[in-house]
Amino acid sequence: MEMLKMLKIDAMKEEAKPTVTESKTNTTRFYRKAVKPAKPLTPSRRSLRISGRDPQGIELPPRPPTPEERPLKLGTETVQSANTGLSEPGEISESLADIAGRVTEQGRSGDGPCGSYAAALTDLALDTLAKVTPLRIASMAFSPLRQKHVLAAGDKRGVLGLWDVSRGGLGVHNLSAHTGLIAGVSFSPADGARCFTSSYDGLCRALDLERQQFDQVYAPPDSQPDLFLNHHTHRDENILLLGRSDGRLVQRDLRTPDSTSLRLSDRGGLRYLNVHPSREHCLAVVERPNTVSLWDLRRVKGPRSALQRVTLPRTCASAIISRHSGDRLVVPCADDFIRIYDGVNRGALDASQTIRHNNQTGRWLTTFKPTWLPDSDELFVVGSMLQPRRVEVYDISGHVHHLLMGADLLTVCSTVAFHPSERAIAAANSSGKVHLFR
Structure with missing residues (x-):
């Protein structure tokens, strides 16, 4: 320190400082x-739809009541009172x-199907x-x-549509x-004089065409x-x-007013039923x-008296027995597979084939329900999510046997039905349209 004082380091530091400091300015x-x-x-x-008008500004008719707002249709009802108003009563x-x-x-x-469906697939075309x-x-x-x-x-709202195909759109x-x-919709096996419907409202009703x-037919207990x-x-x-x-x-x-019930499941409801074509039991x-x-x-x-139970990885919508010999069962599953089982006539289900198929229809489309051709144990029909839109015919080995397509088939057709006595296939979509192949 003494040496630093002798060298006058502090004085030199003071001399080195600037004499004038610049003031900071606000920039x-x-x-x-x-x-x-x-x-x-x-x-x-403003939305025309919310204000109750169509795109041209014309006032829309009153909104139909929801299922919760409509009264349950108990008892007998005439066709005229059930008319939705889209058709004239006389028609x-x-x-x-x-x-x-x-x-x-x-x-x-x-007499069964008129001719062979399997042989006539190539001749079927979208007719109307x-x-x-x-x-x-x-x-x-x-x-x-x-x-x-x-x-x-x-x-999905409880409307039953009847279509006389020979009259085209005027026959609806x-x-x-x-x-x-x-x-569920079906016609009486005896003569087709009554059309049976079962619904989520708990009722089963029959439309008598003559009266x-x-x-x-059935209503839930009070x-x-x-x-x-x-x-x-x-x-x-x-x-x-x-x-x-x-x-x-x-x-x-149907000959008596009484009904009996059997408990088949303790886990959940019975989602789909299908009877063997020749063994009614x-x-x-x-x-x-x-x-x-x-x-x-x-x-x-009771629930434990089933001949056999098969549990699938995810939900399934149907299980349909083949209509020719009744020995095969086709089951779609939400895991994107269609499974085929043999041995129905023996009372035991043996998995024979697993076919990969896109079954992800979502919440807005009806789920796929594969349906056997009426005269075949080898071919079944199912809707498809692929483009261009089509209805697919598979064989039991998993190969696409035939495609039902047409210029006017532009949507996914989830529901398929066969005519029981003539060669005609109907495919329905989720907007209410039905395509007829014949």
């Missing part, structure tokens, strides 16, 4: 914002009278199409009439049959009003089988959510 600059010109005031836009009466007259003339349909129901079609069936194609389709009549989704009225029907099928011409949401199978004898059932079971209706003693 912040302020800019005046440009004033945007005011926009002319225009009236705010409906005339059309149903014509169909009923044909039923009386032909009697039983009984029509909008049969207002909304998404969930079920569909052909009348067994020969020489006159009559189709019935049920949509809509009837408000239920207040919920129509899960032109809906008859109540103590369980929340029960609904998932599907129905015919055991024979007199006994109707109904699948309930509580896991019970209802057997309704053999029944295939889809139990919610992902179980397929095989039953002998002569020996049902």
